Amino acid sequence: MNARLRFLLALGVLVLLITGPFLATAGIVLAELHDEAERAAFLATIDRWLPVGGLMTIVALFLGSHLLRLLFKQYVRGLMGMAEHLRVMLGANRDFRVAIEGPPEVQELARAANALAEQRNTLLDDVEARIATASASVAAEKNRLAALMSQLALGVIVCNLDGRILLYNQRARLQFRALAQGAPGLAGGALIGLGRSIFAILERAQIAHVLENIRQRLDKGSAEPVANFITTTRAGQLLRAQMAPVLAAGEGETGKPSISGYVLTIENITKNFEREAQRDQALQSLTDGSRAALGTIRAAVENLISDPAMEAGYRERFVAIIAEEAAGMSERLQRTMNEFADSLKTRWPLEDVLGGDIVAAAQRRIEEKLGLPTKPETLDAGLWIRADSFALIQAIVFLAARLQDHYDIRELRFRLQAEEHMAFIDLIWSGTTVSSETLYTWELEAMNVTGESSPLTLRDVIERHGGEIWYQREKAAHRAFFRFVLPVATQPAAAQESATPVTHGESRPEYYDFDLFTFSDSRIDLDRKLTDLVNAAVNTETTGLEPSAGDEIIQIGAVRALNGRLLRQEAIDQIIDPRIPLKPAGIPIHGITEDMVRGQPTIDVVLPVFHEFCADTVLVAHNAAFDMRFLQLKEARTGLKFDQPVLDTLLLSAVIHPNQESHKLEAIAARLGIDVIGRHTALGDAFVTGEVFLRMIPLLAEQGIHTLREALDAARQTYYARVKY
Amino acid sequence: MAKKILIVDDEPNIVLSLEFMMKREGYEVAVAGDGEAALAQVASFVPDLVLLDVMMPKKSGYEVCQLLRADPARAGLKIVMLTAKGRDSEVAKGMALGADAYVTKPFATRDLVAQVKSLLA
Numbered sequence: 140m141n142a143r144l145r146f147l148l149a150l151g152v153l154v155l156l157i158t159g160p161f162l163a164t165a166g167i168v169l170a171e172l173h174d175e176a177e178r179a180a181f182l183a184t185i186d187r188w189l190p191v192g193g194l195m196t197i198v199a200l201f202l203g204s205h206l207l208r209l210l211f212k213q214y215v216r217g218l219m220g221m222a223e224h225l226r227v228m229l230g231a232n233r234d235f236r237v238a239i240e241g242p243p244e245v246q247e248l249a250r251a252a253n254a255l256a257e258q259r260n261t262l263l264d265d266v267e268a269r270i271a272t273a274s275a276s277v278a279a280e281k282n283r284l285a286a287l288m289s290q291l292a293l294g295v296i297v298c299n300l301d302g303r304i305l306l307y308n309q310r311a312r313l314q315f316r317a318l319a320q321g322a323p324g325l326a327g328g329a330l331i332g333l334g335r336s337i338f339a340i341l342e343r344a345q346i347a348h349v350l351e352n353i354r355q356r357l358d359k360g361s362a363e364p365v366a367n368f369i370t371t372t373r374a375g376q377l378l379r380a381q382m383a384p385v386l387a388a389g390e391g392e393t394g395k396p397s398i399s400g401y402v403l404t405i406e407n408i409t410k411n412f413e414r415e416a417q418r419d420q421a422l423q424s425l426t427d428g429s430r431a432a433l434g435t436i437r438a439a440v441e442n443l444i445s446d447p448a449m450e451a452g453y454r455e456r457f458v459a460i461i462a463e464e465a466a467g468m469s470e471r472l473q474r475t476m477n478e479f480a481d482s483l484k485t486r487w488p489l490e491d492v493l494g495g496d497i498v499a500a501a502q503r504r505i506e507e508k509l510g511l512p513t514k515p516e517t518l519d520a521g522l523w524i525r526a527d528s529f530a531l532i533q534a535i536v537f538l539a540a541r542l543q544d545h546y547d548i549r550e551l552r553f554r555l556q557a558e559e560h561m562a563f564i565d566l567i568w569s570g571t572t573v574s575s576e577t578l579y580t581w582e583l584e585a586m587n588v589t590g591e592s593s594p595l596t597l598r599d600v601i602e603r604h605g606g607e608i609w610y611q612r613e614k615a616a617h618r619a620f621f622r623f624v625l626p627v628a629t630q631p632a633a634a635q636e637s638a639t640p641v642t643h644g645e646s647r648p649e650y651y652d653f654d655l656f657t658f659s660d661s662r663i664d665l666d667r668k669l670t671d672l673v674n675a676a677v678n679t680e681t682t683g684l685e686p687s688a689g690d691e692i693i694q695i696g697a698v699r700a701l702n703g704r705l706l707r708q709e710a711i712d713q714i715i716d717p718r719i720p721l722k723p724a725g726i727p728i729h730g731i732t733e734d735m736v737r738g739q740p741t742i743d744v745v746l747p748v749f750h751e752f753c754a755d756t757v758l759v760a761h762n763a764a765f766d767m768r769f770l771q772l773k774e775a776r777t778g779l780k781f782d783q784p785v786l787d788t789l790l791l792s793a794v795i796h797p798n799q800e801s802h803k804l805e806a807i808a809a810r811l812g813i814d815v816i817g818r819h820t821a822l823g824d825a826f827v828t829g830e831v832f833l834r835m836i837p838l839l840a841e842q843g844i845h846t847l848r849e850a851l852d853a854a855r856q857t858y859y860a861r862v863k864y
Numbered sequence: 865m866a867k868k869i870l871i872v873d874d875e876p877n878i879v880l881s882l883e884f885m886m887k888r889e890g891y892e893v894a895v896a897g898d899g900e901a902a903l904a905q906v907a908s909f910v911p912d913l914v915l916l917d918v919m920m921p922k923k924s925g926y927e928v929c930q931l932l933r934a935d936p937a938r939a940g941l942k943i944v945m946l947t948a949k950g951r952d953s954e955v956a957k958g959m960a961l962g963a964d965a966y967v968t969k970p971f972a973t974r975d976l977v978a979q980v981k982s983l984l985a
Contacts, residue, residue: 430948431875431919434969438881441973446888453884460877 142219146211153203157196217241220798221249227796228256230837232812233263294405297385302337302346305400312708314407315340332709334673334701336755337403341380345370349382350401357384357396369408377409421479425472432468436461489604491628494522494555494562501535502553508536508589511543511551516567518555523628524562527603531625533593534600537586538566538621546571554620562627567613567620578610578621663757663783665848669836672847674757674786675699676829678821679766680729683722686769691717692742693731695749696821698829699756703836705829711752712822714739730820742773750779757847759832761804761824763787784847788831790854795838797857807831867984868892870911872902872928873946874920878969882915882946885973889981899923903931911941913984918947918958926961933962942983946971 165185172178217240224237236256237249285306288295294311298304315331337346349366356364365383372378380403387399439457443449449457495518502513542548546568554565582601586593601608607624677697683690698710714731716739726732760766763785770781792802799810808815808827811834815827844850869891871882879895886893894909896902899922906914914932918925929943943965945958950968958966965979 426950427948430950430969431878434948434971435875435878435881437970438878438885438973442881442884445973456880457884460880464877 142211142215146207146215149207149211150204153207154200157199157203161192161196213242214245216798217245218248221245221252223796223798225252226838226841227810230841231834232810233260234812235810294407296331296337296403296405297400298337298403299400300398302343304331304333304335304337307331307333311405314405332699333706334699339751340372341370341378341403346382350384350398353382353384353401354398357398376407377412378405379408380405417479421475424475424479428471428475429468432464432471436464436468439464489525489527489626491523492526492528493520494518494524494564495520497524497526497528497531497535498553498555498564500528501532501539504532504536505539505551509540509543511539512549513539514550514552516552516554518553519557522555522557522562525604525626525628527600530593530595530600530603531623533586533588533595534597535564535566535623537588537593537597538581540588541581542566542568542573545577546573557627560627562625564623564625565620566623567618569616569618572612572619573610578608582608663755663847665784665851666846668845669839669847669850670703672757673699673701673755674759674829674832675753676705676759676825676832677753677766678760678824678828679769680731680821681769682717682719682725684765686772689719690769691715691719692769693717693721693736694729694821695745696823696825697749697752698822698825699752700759700829700833703833705826705833707826710822710825711749712820713745713749715745716741743777746770746773746777746779750781753781753783756783758783758785759788759828760785761788761828761831763789784851786832786847786850787854788828788835790857791832791835791839791850793857794844794853795835795842804828804831811835866890866892867913868894868909868911869980870894870896870902870905870909870914872896872899872905872914872920872925873917874898875917878917881973885977886915886980889977891980899925899928902928906932906938906941913942913944913980915944915946915980916963918945918949918954926957929958929961929963944976944979944983946976 168181169178172181221237224235227235228237233256236253239246239249239253241249288306288308291308291310294314295306295308296304296311297306312331331340345368349368352366353364356366365381367379367381369377369379383402383404384398385400385402386396439460443454443457498515498518502515505511505513539551542551548568548571550568552567554563554567556563556565582598583596585596586600597608601623604625606626609622610619611622612619675697677695679692679696680694681690681692692715694714696710696712699706714735716736718741721731721733721736758767758781764787767781767785774780788804788807789802792799792807796802796810799806804824804827805815808831811831813827813830813834815823839845839850839853842853844853869886871879871886871893872895873879873882874897876897883893883895894905894911896905898920902914902916903923905911914928916925916928923931925945925947929945932938932941932943943963945963945966946969947954947958947966948969955966955968964983967976967979
């Protein structure tokens, strides 16, 4: 029986109690009086006093019912509200406290409840501390693995058998970000993400084929069940990938190890390949290009030799041909050398490094090993060179040691500069001059420095770099230097990107989720548990509140959540040019100005990426009808449908807390103990919404709402669901 | 009667040498500067042997060779491919398309003459 019914019943009882005795007494007296006259007199008396009695009864009834209502409100409703608060404490926010209000007894109860909560907090803290200590080492190990992965220069992606991504590292993210289309604010979310399908990037058939390959090798007992393949992406990039199986713990039924997933290491080799192709082309142009000319020259020469008595006209023509072809050949050779200078360099694998880093490392080693003071002179800080840094530093230290041993120099200075495609590293000293033959001898010696020997000579190192070295004097300054000439590298894109700090620094990296090993099939199933849902919290900022009157989206923020965790790295944060003037009234709310929107992509560019971001994902939004209306109005033009299930945190809040007055996002966040930062930016609100939803899941479970279908039904039935845009 | 040789190459410098060599050996010589001219010359000049360059405008040597071999009336025609493309795969292609010999530039004139003589013997 609900509270309202009980209230009505109590009211009925009150009416009976007040009027009942009077009516009963009157009835009994009337029954006892047998004389007509007495009865008439009695009725007359009653008749006379009835208005007074009636009035008294009504007043009593009024006072009584009022008292009853007051008691009901203070005790029953108050207790119901308190119960909701207690549930919040129990489920979502244990630091929440019941407000001390209402009648003294209720206040006392509230105090007792708060005291209990306090005690529970202490206990929970204790338990949590123990658990934290116990799991810290496990977490540290996991984090160390993830940190290791994230620092690898190779893209790593781990998938389960359904192709869901369980782990990826920073490099993989950057590689695929480079492949994604659209503005930078969008790219972070697209293509790669925890729980997303690898098949958005790589061909399903290809993966299946390689996996089958590995399975066969495993069956044959191969010690190295690893497969390599090269594949192209939709954007035409060339990827070299290696697949290694992740074997399930324990053995499969057949006694053979069973595969539970795979590790892909991925390298974008488009650039290498282009370089290779260029080299081929250079070779081709050198060989085939020379053949024809050489053939002509040879034929002419042999004709001249074989026929000494050739008539003068022919002889002149043959000589002219030889001269012409030889000149042409020289020119072609020169052209090829210029054109393919880079590709014709040695094929020793060189890395792109900052020249300054090489110099600094060399300085450190020279000071440590040789005790020779060093000093940087002019250093071009942003200069990247292509080098085998280990061998190069070894060479520099070797030269420093030789100078110290043979010429007794007191200090070595460094200079780093570039001239077009050449980088110069100069080792400068003052005073003693060296004969130029000395360097030639040193070049051919094995590089031995303080007991450390190298199989390489200085010349080897120089050749490996396709570089040069020479000795030069600065007569005016009484100084001399050795100059290393090395190839300049274009600044690698990845290095630029990784320099940007990770904005959402949290203790736990969000690049992995090994729980996904047992998590398959991400298609949206209405009977999927809310706890297993892949969802994206979405928020839009708009020019105004009336989409049908021409208001437009000016910012989209969205963040994915998976396995109860908000993936702050996998977010979209994009300002959009609405192509209409902003309304001055809105600017203080969303803080987006005309300057900020101009030059940003339009909704036509952003929506496809956003749509891809939301694929196979339940959307979560606060007052979702509003955001969805804006998105749906674009359907006709873009052809993109957002038809996945949408959960509204406003409605869900009304489901969980029907007795609370406010269901604004701030109020809910405060109730659930969520720190609100960056409210009223699209992404800030999306973060809050996403967090709110995650905290609501246990509260919904208390009400028997476990699946997506149940949550959608419950939301539909709340009062707020009837408000339409 | 002297045997007839058609020289097909778009580079006049090599054509002069080839022409000189073949004439000195006593052959009757005609010259074509591209693939289409070569086909026309084969019809009008009716050579016994064609020295055929591969890289030419309009029609490549490969195409010309294939077209000539497709004509049963010219089964006796000898074809020597003479090219700057020296990879194994290209040699194989030339031979597969029906060339009697494949000579890569640069070549010894003596060898070429010997090759032509043996084919026309």
